[in-house]
Amino acid sequence: MSALVELRDVVKHFPVSRSLGEIVRGRHPAVRALDGVSLEIGASDAVAVVGESGCGKTTLGRLMLKLTEPSAGAITFDGTALGGLSGASLRAFRRQAQLVFQNPFDALNPRFTIYRAVAEPLLNAGIPRAEHADRVAQAFRRVHLPDLERYLDRYPHQLSGGQLQRVVLARALVLAPRFLVADEPVSMLDVSVRAGILALLREVRDDMGLTAVYISHDLALVRYLCERTVVMYLGTMVEDGPTAEIVRNPRHPYTRALVAAVPVPDADQARAPLPIAGNVPDAREPPSGCRFRDRCPHAFARCAEEAPALRETADGHRVACHLDN
Amino acid sequence: MAERAEERGVIPAQLAARRSWRLPPIVQRLLTMPLRDPFAFVGIVIYLLFLLVAVFADRLATTDPTEILFLSTGKVAANMPPGAEYPLGTTNLGRDIYAQLVHGTESALAVGLSAALIVALVGTVVGLVAGYFGGWIDALLMRIADMALSLPFLPFVIVLIGFLGPDTSNVVLAVVLLLWPNSARVIRSQVLSLRERSYVEAARVTGASQARILFVHIAPNILPLSFVYAAIAIGWAIITEASVSFLGFGDPDNVSWGMMLQDAFASQALSRGQYAWFVPPGVCIILVVVAGFFISRGYEEVFMPRLRR
Ligand SMILES: Nc1ncnc2c1ncn2[C@@H]1O[C@H](COP(=O)(O)OP(=O)(O)OP(=O)(O)O)[C@@H](O)[C@H]1O
Ligand SMILES: [Mg+2]
Numbered sequence: 001m002s003a004l005v006e007l008r009d010v011v012k013h014f015p016v017s018r019s020l021g022e023i024v025r026g027r028h029p030a031v032r033a034l035d036g037v038s039l040e041i042g043a044s045d046a047v048a049v050v051g052e053s054g055c056g057k058t059t060l061g062r063l064m065l066k067l068t069e070p071s072a073g074a075i076t077f078d079g080t081a082l083g084g085l086s087g088a089s090l091r092a093f094r095r096q097a098q099l100v101f102q103n104p105f106d107a108l109n110p111r112f113t114i115y116r117a118v119a120e121p122l123l124n125a126g127i128p129r130a131e132h133a134d135r136v137a138q139a140f141r142r143v144h145l146p147d148l149e150r151y152l153d154r155y156p157h158q159l160s161g162g163q164l165q166r167v168v169l170a171r172a173l174v175l176a177p178r179f180l181v182a183d184e185p186v187s188m189l190d191v192s193v194r195a196g197i198l199a200l201l202r203e204v205r206d207d208m209g210l211t212a213v214y215i216s217h218d219l220a221l222v223r224y225l226c227e228r229t230v231v232m233y234l235g236t237m238v239e240d241g242p243t244a245e246i247v248r249n250p251r252h253p254y255t256r257a258l259v260a261a262v263p264v265p266d267a268d269q270a271r272a273p274l275p276i277a278g279n280v281p282d283a284r285e286p287p288s289g290c291r292f293r294d295r296c297p298h299a300f301a302r303c304a305e306e307a308p309a310l311r312e313t314a315d316g317h318r319v320a321c322h323l324d325n
Numbered sequence: 326m327a328e329r330a331e332e333r334g335v336i337p338a339q340l341a342a343r344r345s346w347r348l349p350p351i352v353q354r355l356l357t358m359p360l361r362d363p364f365a366f367v368g369i370v371i372y373l374l375f376l377l378v379a380v381f382a383d384r385l386a387t388t389d390p391t392e393i394l395f396l397s398t399g400k401v402a403a404n405m406p407p408g409a410e411y412p413l414g415t416t417n418l419g420r421d422i423y424a425q426l427v428h429g430t431e432s433a434l435a436v437g438l439s440a441a442l443i444v445a446l447v448g449t450v451v452g453l454v455a456g457y458f459g460g461w462i463d464a465l466l467m468r469i470a471d472m473a474l475s476l477p478f479l480p481f482v483i484v485l486i487g488f489l490g491p492d493t494s495n496v497v498l499a500v501v502l503l504l505w506p507n508s509a510r511v512i513r514s515q516v517l518s519l520r521e522r523s524y525v526e527a528a529r530v531t532g533a534s535q536a537r538i539l540f541v542h543i544a545p546n547i548l549p550l551s552f553v554y555a556a557i558a559i560g561w562a563i564i565t566e567a568s569v570s571f572l573g574f575g576d577p578d579n580v581s582w583g584m585m586l587q588d589a590f591a592s593q594a595l596s597r598g599q600y601a602w603f604v605p606p607g608v609c610i611i612l613v614v615v616a617g618f619f620i621s622r623g624y625e626e627v628f629m630p631r632l633r634r
Contacts, residue, residue, distance in 0.1 A: 065530055094532035106523040111545055121531035171531065 365623025452512025
């Protein structure tokens with residue numbers, strides 16, 4: 001299977017304003033949102049990206065959609081480097097890669113009717129207006145909002161969160177893309193509608209053969225959607241493997257903590273705190289060596305000296321931990 | 326397939342039916358605002374009255390305001406009290422005060438409206454560009470704005486007119502140079518926060534061009550601010566013109582309320598008790614400025630609290 005999306009040693013730093021002391025010492029502090037991420041996503045794969053808040057999940061998603069540029073490293077889509085896209089080639093890329101937003105209440109222009117919002121990608125892609133109504137109707141049926149009459153002329157504030165997220169998904173699907181990134185698609189929704197949206201995402205991906213990335217801080221939710229899971233910690237990948245394997249046999253101490261925090265298969269339950277001490281360290285000054293070491297129950301001398309590389313294990317995972325070597 | 330064929334026919338028809346022409350919500354709110362805010366309503370009524378006076382000035386006052394009038398005895402009709410022939414009397418040089426007041430409306434509105442239009446235009450464009458593109462363009466524009474804001478108001482106007490000549494358009498220019506930074510800064514900060522909204526990112530990811538994002542997705546949200554600053558600029562421009570004229574730096578060929586006040590002051594109308602000479606232009610200035618304030622306040626209250634979700 002060939003990779004549709006490929007990231008090689010991707011680094012993303014956000015410069016932060018410098019204090020006087022830092023200016024004097026000539027230092028350039030930065031939030032290291034991503035620090036060397038390499039990842040291949042095969043066509044028609046669904047990959048979950050999980051990790052605590054601030055570990056760089058959204059940044060990763062935005063990089064893959066060329067909404068922001070990497071500080072270093074390369075990203076390719078279908079064999080073409082994203083860095084070189086502009087003008088017509090960028091527009092062609094935009095037709096193929098779409099995003100579902102975390103906050104559906106903010107994802108639609110409040111001045112646009114629902115019809116106009118869902119037709120906008122068609123307009124931008126230069127599809128003749130005569131086809132718009134038909135394709136919008138088709139997208140609406142896909143997201144199970146078949147009752148067109150009721151929605152088309154409404155404004156976003158007249159719809160519920162669940163309905164809005166369906167509209168956002170319809171907008172993402174109206175161009176029939178190949179690649180979809182969903183950034184915490186249900187975290188802002190009422191628990192009562194979450195299952196419906198997740199089932200819809202699953203159905204849409206299966207029907208359209210989409211390559212998909214689902215971002216979440218909750219392993220329990222993505223377990224249902226993705227065959228493969230990538231676990232991130234403070235801007236680095238710590239584990240990558242089949243979801244079932246990762247849940248059954250987590251190798252990295254951080255993944256173990258995440259799995260232990262997953263409640264019984266009941267997504268509605270409040271998340272238990274992670275069974276590890278402390279908080280995520282400051283992304284401006286991550287610990288030396290392994291970034292997880294100051295919270296890791298198994299940390300030993302080598303962890304402070306050397307950052308563990310992502311290595312293949314016997315059971316097909318990739319794990320970045322010195323314990324595994 | 327049959328279902329699809331059916332919908333092919335049905336949906337465009339539905340859509341065509343709902344394409345009935347309707348005002349965009351923002352225009353609706355602009356138009357209905359005065360009905361909800363009594364102060365703004367009063368302000369708009371005052372403006373409309375002055376607008377009517379300005380448009381029909383030649384018919385309301387048939388006498389030339391600069392003409393020196395003579396009595397039938399052949400003497401100059403100076404310092405006539407208000408009466409049937411001269412509703413507000415005449416000046417010490419025999420000019421009709423009523424005609425001056427009516428024609429002063431023209432110049433006041435011309436100054437006010439042109440300044441408002443240009444301030445709103447410059448402020449909006451600068452604010453949009455600086456906020457959306459950021460980087461060195463933003464830094465440059467905002468440093469220029471800071472410099473303009475640090476200028477002392479009236480001294481700057483007087484110096485500028487000293488250089489460029491006592492022309493009304495120079496008064497407008499001075500007011501624009503002094504007022505655009507306020508609107509540009511507020512609009513810029515609004516654009517900065519709009520730029521981060523998910524729906525703007527959504528427009529990008531669906532392939533919208535920079536121009537479309539800026540003018541279709543961002544600009545409509547800051548238009549109300551442009552209106553507010555335009556309304557504020559009207560009052561400032563009229564006051565400035567009046568001040569400049571009163572101080573004697575005004576356009577000598579232009580009949581304005583400020584010039585009337587200056588004339589009345591210089592010829593000691595107060596000590597002669599010629600209240601009809603200086604009270605009406607003073608009241609007109611106050612009315613126009615207060616009306617501008619009421620209107621801008623009304624728009625501010627309608628649009629600023631929070632954009633509808
Ligand atoms: N535009 C930005 N400017 C500066 N710092 C940023 C920017 N975007 C993200 N960051 C920082 O980068 C780090 C990673 O952010 P990111 O949003 O990718 O995390 P996340 O995993 O999506 O978190 P969450 O679960 O809270 O959404 C954070 O420390 C964040 O503060
Ligand atoms: Mg995020």
